[in-house]
Amino acid sequence: MKIVTVVGARPQFVKAATVSRVIRSTEGLTEILVHTGQHYDANMSQVFFTQMQIPQPNYHLGIGGSSHGAMTGRMLEKIEEVIIKEKPDVLLVYGDTNSTLAGALAGVKVHIPVAHVEAGLRSFNMNMPEEVNRVLTDQISKWLLCPTETAVKNLQNEGIVARTQALISNVGDVMYDAALFYSEIAKPTDAISSLIQQLSGNFYLATVHRAENTDDSVHFSNIMDALNTISETTAVVLPLHPRTRKLLRIDYCSQVRLIEPVGYFDMITLLSNCKGVFTDSGGLQKESFFFKKPCVTLRNETEWYELIAGGYNILAGNQVDKILAAETFIQKTIINEVPPLYGEGNAAEKIVEVINKMM
Numbered sequence: 001m002k003i004v005t006v007v008g009a010r011p012q013f014v015k016a017a018t019v020s021r022v023i024r025s026t027e028g029l030t031e032i033l034v035h036t037g038q039h040y041d042a043n044m045s046q047v048f049f050t051q052m053q054i055p056q057p058n059y060h061l062g063i064g065g066s067s068h069g070a071m072t073g074r075m076l077e078k079i080e081e082v083i084i085k086e087k088p089d090v091l092l093v094y095g096d097t098n099s100t101l102a103g104a105l106a107g108v109k110v111h112i113p114v115a116h117v118e119a120g121l122r123s124f125n126m127n128m129p130e131e132v133n134r135v136l137t138d139q140i141s142k143w144l145l146c147p148t149e150t151a152v153k154n155l156q157n158e159g160i161v162a163r164t165q166a167l168i169s170n171v172g173d174v175m176y177d178a179a180l181f182y183s184e185i186a187k188p189t190d191a192i193s194s195l196i197q198q199l200s201g202n203f204y205l206a207t208v209h210r211a212e213n214t215d216d217s218v219h220f221s222n223i224m225d226a227l228n229t230i231s232e233t234t235a236v237v238l239p240l241h242p243r244t245r246k247l248l249r250i251d252y253c254s255q256v257r258l259i260e261p262v263g264y265f266d267m268i269t270l271l272s273n274c275k276g277v278f279t280d281s282g283g284l285q286k287e288s289f290f291f292k293k294p295c296v297t298l299r300n301e302t303e304w305y306e307l308i309a310g311g312y313n314i315l316a317g318n319q320v321d322k323i324l325a326a327e328t329f330i331q332k333t334i335i336n337e338v339p340p341l342y343g344e345g346n347a348a349e350k351i352v353e354v355i356n357k358m359m
């Protein structure tokens, strides 16, 4: 069986790393990896391939840095060419990015069944480009591979199966597989090791990149002002996504420790050593939990509802007062164990089993 996997953005490299390893060690399966080029800076892309030992892509489409429509349209055209040439049995996509939607659409248009990893997640906010991408991808996928029970219920509520005969499975979360596997072997760079040493573990880790926060100058300056105030007493380390870097004015960041985007090994080392996390990233909310760190989400809703229900995460939106008040949540929350909200660390095996069985 031949599988064409489409990736393009940073979180997809982390997810594909674990599944690719299982695909490539399963007899009878071949994987062709397509990188759309959505993320192209070395520290947003190549570092993940190197550290996580993801095979180099068979196709690199070099499409990044344009508007949503132009990017998605160009990806659709190029991925279709690859599919027509490779004639795969399955097209595999991850998550909710423009690369996900373009891959799924290219596959279904030429009648290649699509498997969607991270199916069923919903924020119920259609202003987010990611919500549009995931809702549409679920509509056209044959295998809906959900990370949680909440995701399964969302799909059931939408009645997708009755209309499309898709197959829904709760396989667990591949990011949990990645956290378990790579935390055994992760070696941080010297720069991150000395930063952690210098701060003696007394710091928060923060990330900001969502369009809803960075494209609105009031939201963005609220978040930066709040982080700045917090860092007067506890250091805040903020690896900068290129979207954020483009917007940052120097007066936002007199106290916050701004660093370049970090690779996966540095990220999990920062997570293991920090006191808590402030983020608008979907993946980092879960990774905080995997590393037993309380998380403040800089959004008004989340797809990872079970983290809120379990008391591991709170929503603080993008108002200064709410973010400042949320620091108390980090200070008083202690996470001693990681219950299996996201499976048992074998999501990749389950995904490959489901696809293999149904062919």
Ligand code: UD1
Residues within 6 Å of the ligand: 009, 010, 011, 038, 039, 040, 041, 042, 044, 045, 064, 065, 066, 096, 097, 098, 099, 129, 130, 209, 210, 211, 242, 243, 282
């Ligand atoms: C994308 C995904 C989001 C995911 C995030 C993870 C969509 C709609 N959004 O958002 O779901 O959580 O990736 O990181 O697909 N840029 C660079 N260098 C790079 C990559 C991007 O300079 O290596 C620039 C782009 O040119 C653009 C901006 O950063 O100006 C944002 O990149 P884009 O790919 O639009 O989306 P993300 O914000 O990264």
